[in-house]
Amino acid sequence: MDRSQILSKVIDIVNDTLDIEDSVELDESTNLKDLGADSFDLLELVTALEDEFELTMDDEAVEKIATIGQVVDAIESAQ
Template sequence: MDRDAILAKVIEVVEDTLSLGSDVQLSEATNLKELGADSFDLLELVTALEDEFSMTFADDAVGSIATVGEVVDAISGAQ
């Protein structure tokens, strides 16, 4: 899966998991905590992404991921 396809799917999962309205525009630079995500939301998001991409994030990677782009990088690196 190429980077653009991963980005599109990550954005879709973030929008669904965090119940974002259509007025919120996400990009690679979008900070997840600035979307109002608390630690529980982020855990739920990681779980949804792991299910969607059939992978597991390294424990140390989860704590360092702050933006949509960093999520894409972590998924790209795991494939």
């Protein structure tokens, strides 16, 4: 799976998990906290990502995630 496919799935999961309005445009530079994500939302997001991509994300990498691009990076390194 290439980066653009991962990004597309991540954006879909972020939209669903954080209940983002359709009018909000998401890309790699989108900051998750700017979308209103708190620590519980981030935990829920990571769980959904791990289920979707059938992997386990490194706790240290998860702690550093702030943007959608960093989510994609963490998924790529976990595969």
